[in-house]
Amino acid sequence: MTTEIKENERKLTIARAMAEALAQEMRIDPRVFVMGEDIGALGGVYGNTRGLIDEFGAERVRDTPISETAFVGAAVGAAQDGMRPVVELMFVDFFGVCFDAIYNLMAKNTYFSNGSFRVPMVLMTSTGGGYSDGGQHSQCLYGTFAHLPGMKVVAPSNAYDAKGLMTTALRDDNPVVYMYHKGLQGMGWLGTERGATVHVPSDPYEVEIGKAAIAREGSDLTIVSIGIGVHHALRAAAQLETEGVSAEVVDLRSLVPLDRDAIRASVAKTGRLIVVDEDYRSFGMSGEIIATVAEHDPAMLKAAPIRVAFPDVPIPFARVMERHCLPDADKIVAAWRTIQPGARS
Amino acid sequence: MTKQATTAQKLWMYEKMVTSRRFEEAIARIYLEGKQPVFNMANGPIPGEMHLSDGQEPCAVGVCVHLTAGDIVTATHRPHHQAIAKNVDLKRMAAEIFGKSTGLSGGRGGHMHLFDPAVNFACSGIVGQGLGPAVGAALSRKMQGKPGVAVAYIGEGAVNQGAFHEALNLASVWTLPVVFVIEDNAWGISVSKAASTAVPHNHVRADAYAMPGHRVENNDTLAIFAAAGEAIERARSGGGPSLIEIETSRLAGHFMGDAEAYRPEGEKDGLVAKDPIPAFRRHLLESEGVDEQDLVLIEDRARDAVDEAIAFARQSPDPDPADALSGMFVETAGKGADA
Numbered sequence: 001m002t003t004e005i006k007e008n009e010r011k012l013t014i015a016r017a018m019a020e021a022l023a024q025e026m027r028i029d030p031r032v033f034v035m036g037e038d039i040g041a042l043g044g045v046y047g048n049t050r051g052l053i054d055e056f057g058a059e060r061v062r063d064t065p066i067s068e069t070a071f072v073g074a075a076v077g078a079a080q081d082g083m084r085p086v087v088e089l090m091f092v093d094f095f096g097v098c099f100d101a102i103y104n105l106m107a108k109n110t111y112f113s114n115g116s117f118r119v120p121m122v123l124m125t126s127t128g129g130g131y132s133d134g135g136q137h138s139q140c141l142y143g144t145f146a147h148l149p150g151m152k153v154v155a156p157s158n159a160y161d162a163k164g165l166m167t168t169a170l171r172d173d174n175p176v177v178y179m180y181h182k183g184l185q186g187m188g189w190l191g192t193e194r195g196a197t198v199h200v201p202s203d204p205y206e207v208e209i210g211k212a213a214i215a216r217e218g219s220d221l222t223i224v225s226i227g228i229g230v231h232h233a234l235r236a237a238a239q240l241e242t243e244g245v246s247a248e249v250v251d252l253r254s255l256v257p258l259d260r261d262a263i264r265a266s267v268a269k270t271g272r273l274i275v276v277d278e279d280y281r282s283f284g285m286s287g288e289i290i291a292t293v294a295e296h297d298p299a300m301l302k303a304a305p306i307r308v309a310f311p312d313v314p315i316p317f318a319r320v321m322e323r324h325c326l327p328d329a330d331k332i333v334a335a336w337r338t339i340q341p342g343a344r345s
Numbered sequence: 346m347t348k349q350a351t352t353a354q355k356l357w358m359y360e361k362m363v364t365s366r367r368f369e370e371a372i373a374r375i376y377l378e379g380k381q382p383v384f385n386m387a388n389g390p391i392p393g394e395m396h397l398s399d400g401q402e403p404c405a406v407g408v409c410v411h412l413t414a415g416d417i418v419t420a421t422h423r424p425h426h427q428a429i430a431k432n433v434d435l436k437r438m439a440a441e442i443f444g445k446s447t448g449l450s451g452g453r454g455g456h457m458h459l460f461d462p463a464v465n466f467a468c469s470g471i472v473g474q475g476l477g478p479a480v481g482a483a484l485s486r487k488m489q490g491k492p493g494v495a496v497a498y499i500g501e502g503a504v505n506q507g508a509f510h511e512a513l514n515l516a517s518v519w520t521l522p523v524v525f526v527i528e529d530n531a532w533g534i535s536v537s538k539a540a541s542t543a544v545p546h547n548h549v550r551a552d553a554y555a556m557p558g559h560r561v562e563n564n565d566t567l568a569i570f571a572a573a574g575e576a577i578e579r580a581r582s583g584g585g586p587s588l589i590e591i592e593t594s595r596l597a598g599h600f601m602g603d604a605e606a607y608r609p610e611g612e613k614d615g616l617v618a619k620d621p622i623p624a625f626r627r628h629l630l631e632s633e634g635v636d637e638q639d640l641v642l643i644e645d646r647a648r649d650a651v652d653e654a655i656a657f658a659r660q661s662p663d664p665d666p667a668d669a670l671s672g673m674f675v676e677t678a679g680k681g682a683d684a
């Protein structure tokens with residue numbers, strides 16, 4: 001695991017780690033500026049721009065009208081003209097009103113122009129449910145962004161990666177979609193996933209985009225996930241350990257590029273695969289991970305792989321229904337029970 | 346040809362406003378159950394975001410008093426007052442907000458997704474999202490030769506969405522029976538209208554789409570009644586769409602839990618002092634000559650209706666968790682033109 005939690009060292013929430021990465025890069029690179037709804041005085045609904053307006057002022061930390069089509073498109077134009085904009089889409093669910101600027105412009109102009117136009121921008125957006133915010137405020141949609149070519153897609157599971165991935169994204173000459181999970185932000189009002197708040201070095205550092213982390217080593221089972229799913233997987237692994245099962249947890253950290261080698265290396269070792277994804281089950285990340293293994297060498301698998309993913313329905317409001325659908329540690333453990341260890345060994 | 350509200354209409358508006366306020370007070374109280382001392386949105390009998398409409402009631406009643414059940418309303422993420430004024434079933438609405446099986450949608454929707462086909466009411470959570478559907482409903486009525494007016498409610502923040510401009514133009518170029526109503530509470534979450542909007546008042550934008558634009562100041566229930574009456578009459582008689590912007594006040598936070606540190610000192614107190622409901626009560630007593638006893642009766646009735654709705658919601662069972670997986674598609678009722 002990249003995140004060594006050392007005693008007596010500074011721990012940050014993901015929200016603070018993101019804001020720190022932004023501030024540090026803004027100090028050294030005058031081209032970096034931030035636009036979005038409620039990112040100024042409010043510091044972002046999810047706290048990830050807190051303090052920026054005080055240090056950098058309203059010229060570089062711009063509250064926008066509720067005009068996503070205009071300001072995401074404007075970020076593309078500014079990026080192509082030599083700035084390095086960061087735009088915040090408050091909830092990923094809102095991509096519907098501005099997706100043209102994202103997938104037809106931001107994502108394609110580099111290719112269309114044969115690299116003569118560069119689009120160095122970061123689109124940061126909140127994802128995830130689990131707090132009954134209904135079906136237009138709870139989606140993950142990782143797969144939607146990863147499916148469409150031309151954007152790097154990252155999703156940190158902890159504050160160390162959050163800062164490093166943000167710094168790398170800000171320095172990348174390509175568009176990066178930075179998807180943070182509301183349940184990991186460390187905002188009390190959204191609950192607190194303690195495992196996401198970890199030691200974060202004060203100095204700037206980069207975490208490579210496209211490199212998975214082994215969040216926990218194991219030999220019987222590989223659990224692959226991203227974002228909050230990593231925490232479910234770690235809890236499941238801890239429970240399985242009490243039953244003598246050794247589970248390895250792979251934290252993808254980015255979907256584009258996807259660290260296929262890390263997935264294959266882990267499954268080569270364990271022979272069994274569970275993919276955990278809070279995004280919709282079909283046509284998404286979970287299928288891609290399984291294909292990554294199956295296309296490479298299906299014989300690596302000693303049992304059929306299993307997906308623990310959000311079923312193909314909109315996210316229901318009622319707590320009991322949403323819980324029924326959301327992945328969690330219990331569902332991962334239950335998935336393990338359906339795998340017949342040794343069936344093909 | 347501005348029509349005056351009759352006493353009966355005024356009392357209806359008062360009752361709906363009071364019902365809405367009592368409802369929001371009850372929701373606010375219950376929302377905090379299970380969320381203290383630690384405020385975690387996921388907890389308590391009403392989880393999730395909660396956008397309350399306190400202060401904005403005149404916008405709901407002054408418009409909806411002119412509507413029938415057959416007319417269409419598309420509402421916003423802040424929908425309770427609008428729903429109540431449109432006669433959405435209060436018990437089933439409360440149950441939906443609690444996520445219960447007896448809710449309007451059996452708990453699938455929640456407070457931003459209230460659907461009541463009996464009164465042609467729907468709302469949703471994306472800013473500006475109701476504009477297109479209102480235009481479409483009006484188009485449908487026109488194409489079918491059926492009566493009906495569609496009202497699209499939005500906040501002043503939504504005028505900066507592309508959907509606003511596209512919808513107004515479409516409604517105008519096709520002369521559709523739509524009334525666009527902007528509830529201008531001066532804030533889009535923490536961003537002020539002044540910081541986000543190029544013109545001080547949005548009713549002037551009607552000029553760009555060749556429709557009448559009207560602004561109502563001061564959250565004035567009777568002025569809203571008059572402006573809406575004219576616009577709805579125009580729509581009903583085939584005259585096409587109108588735009589109304591109402592200066593109103595958001596007496597609650599953007600959502601519950603909002604500390605509202607972005608508000609200038611004293612602004613909130615000023616708004617509370619101008620609370621439209623006591624103001625309308627005074628009007629009824631002093632200018633309309635209504636007996637205070639009658640108002641007390643109305644207030645009691647409103648409180649009882651809210652108490653009954655809340656009790657119904659609390660006592661209703663949770664949905665079956667696995668029911669989440671059903672309901673993706675409906676059975677097709679008939680084939681093609683035979684349907």
Ligand SMILES: Cc1ncc(C[n+]2csc(CCOP(=O)(O)OP(=O)(O)O)c2C)c(N)n1
Nearest residue numbers: 094423470471472500501502503532533534
């Ligand atoms: C397309 C879109 N962008 C952003 C949001 C987040 N959001 C929800 S309400 C809101 C403010 C809306 O302001 P306004 O339209 O004035 O309505 P009010 O909340 O004041 O009633 C914002 C930005 C959203 N729901 N949809």
